[in-house]
Amino acid sequence: MQVSTKSSVKSASVVHVGLDDTDSTQGKCTTHAAYRITDYLLNNKSIEFVDYPLLIRLNPNIPWKTRGNGAVCLRFRTSHHEDVLDRIMDLVHKENLVATGANPGIAVFCGETIPYSIQCFARKALYDVVSRKTAEDLAARHQIRFFIDGNGQGLVGSMAAIGTLLHEDHTFEAVAYRKQERCGTVRRLDSAKVVQLDAETFPYTFNNYDKAHHRVLILPHGPDPVFCGIRGESAEVVSFALGNLQISEELEGHMVFRTNQGTNQHLQNEVGFTDIKCYTAGFSQCKVDSRPTVIEGGHALFSVRDSSGAVVNAAVYEPTDMVNFASKLEVGDVIKIGFGVRKPSSKHLRTLNIEYLQVLVANEIFETANPICIICKKRMKSEGTNKGFRCRKCGLRNRDAKKILIPKTRMIQTNLIVPTPKAHRHLTKPIHRYGIEKNMENTLEIKMWSPWFSKNLGLAEDY
Ligand SMILES: [Zn+2]
Numbered sequence: 001m002q003v004s005t006k007s008s009v010k011s012a013s014v015v016h017v018g019l020d021d022t023d024s025t026q027g028k029c030t031t032h033a034a035y036r037i038t039d040y041l042l043n044n045k046s047i048e049f050v051d052y053p054l055l056i057r058l059n060p061n062i063p064w065k066t067r068g069n070g071a072v073c074l075r076f077r078t079s080h081h082e083d084v085l086d087r088i089m090d091l092v093h094k095e096n097l098v099a100t101g102a103n104p105g106i107a108v109f110c111g112e113t114i115p116y117s118i119q120c121f122a123r124k125a126l127y128d129v130v131s132r133k134t135a136e137d138l139a140a141r142h143q144i145r146f147f148i149d150g151n152g153q154g155l156v157g158s159m160a161a162i163g164t165l166l167h168e169d170h171t172f173e174a175v176a177y178r179k180q181e182r183c184g185t186v187r188r189l190d191s192a193k194v195v196q197l198d199a200e201t202f203p204y205t206f207n208n209y210d211k212a213h214h215r216v217l218i219l220p221h222g223p224d225p226v227f228c229g230i231r232g233e234s235a236e237v238v239s240f241a242l243g244n245l246q247i248s249e250e251l252e253g254h255m256v257f258r259t260n261q262g263t264n265q266h267l268q269n270e271v272g273f274t275d276i277k278c279y280t281a282g283f284s285q286c287k288v289d290s291r292p293t294v295i296e297g298g299h300a301l302f303s304v305r306d307s308s309g310a311v312v313n314a315a316v317y318e319p320t321d322m323v324n325f326a327s328k329l330e331v332g333d334v335i336k337i338g339f340g341v342r343k344p345s346s347k348h349l350r351t352l353n354i355e356y357l358q359v360l361v362a363n364e365i366f367e368t369a370n371p372i373c374i375i376c377k378k379r380m381k382s383e384g385t386n387k388g389f390r391c392r393k394c395g396l397r398n399r400d401a402k403k404i405l406i407p408k409t410r411m412i413q414t415n416l417i418v419p420t421p422k423a424h425r426h427l428t429k430p431i432h433r434y435g436i437e438k439n440m441e442n443t444l445e446i447k448m449w450s451p452w453f454s455k456n457l458g459l460a461e462d463y
Helices: 030-042 084-094 116-127 132-141 154-163 191-201 235-244
Strands: 013-020 047-049 054-057 070-078 105-110 145-148 171-178 226-232 251-259 281-294 300-305 311-316 334-342 351-361 366-369 404-407 453-455
Touching: 013 030, 013 084, 013 154, 030 047, 030 070, 030 084, 030 171, 030 251, 030 453, 054 154, 070 154, 084 105, 084 145, 105 154, 116 132, 116 154, 116 281, 132 154, 145 154, 171 235, 191 235, 226 235, 235 251, 311 334
Parallel strands: 054 251, 311 351
Antiparallel strands: 013 070, 013 105, 047 070, 054 070, 105 145, 171 226, 171 251, 251 453, 281 300, 281 334, 300 311, 334 351, 366 404
16 A cells, blocks of 8 residues: 555645654653654544654754654644644653653644745754754744643754655664563564674665674664664665564564664755854865874874864764774875864863764875985985985985985875764764765655554564
């Protein structure tokens, strides 16, 4: 069965529900709250989903985020849109979907198209710091009803999720949820199955397993209700891969999200170094201004200069496995970097945390050497400052000879360098995805593949 956006629900409007920050360090998960709300909505005959649930990862440099800084948007058509927020809130309270200590935001917008100002707000929330006040003003201007609790910071993410259409590059993730009584217990999964899954489905699924470090990447480790998540290029492939894992634990179900994970969507804006803001993200084409030094802990520190001459510190951290490469940089190398801006502290200056690195032009570097004797072709010896050189073999003296410059062979690659999979952030674009980015410009209508949602998962026959 395929569901298109053409509605059979008469005179219906599209409702966009944004959801953020229902989780805390104590547990729960915003995507799981979205799963329960989706279950409720799918049981209602007058509701028709027009897109997969979107899982939007926002600026990962925000220090007050919970875990992955992920917000969710659910888009569906219904003729009963007036009381959607009240019905969702009833469910949230009844099923206790918000964690203690969370700062949830749930917002509801009705309309066929998303206003441009909300789309701009969403774009900014990917790489910048946006305030709750801006989100509240925007909600008031567009008659958006919302619920907030705690410090209300969740409104920012819920509004940003509503404003994200994800018409550009995107990926999918099939997330499997545990039954409540299993939350907090060890997740049991045969890692050989994950290795096999990775071998059979790569590059259509990715970041299942870090081969270099023998680490399974699909299982979270906290008390939250996520059993595992499989990331990939289509709803079909991630669902099939999940079904083929033969998970022995009985699960609550699964849901496929369309997401900006693995797209570098937070690194799309070019940033100058003059007025660089803490916690923002972006990219720059710049020059190496000081040679990297590798400090205790294995991190590489150096400085970079932009075209205006502004200089800022930069760091490549050990867990990324990029230090060996970065340590070969030389002053004057033209590089392209993606980064997040770390706040200065008493111990370090404001620093760019590098998320990818490419040498565009390797600067020619030289070493100096003594001149060569024209008679015996041996290197001469210095007679002292400004006193010229003398050949030790034949005794030839040359008072005017100068040191010579010999070009040094550079052992640096010019291909793009990204962190090893285990150090990836949700938004980090894996190296194999460069060149296969999606673009929906010509296909705004989303064809949904029906098994994107299931209950009581755990049997392969479900697929
Ligand atoms: Zn000589």
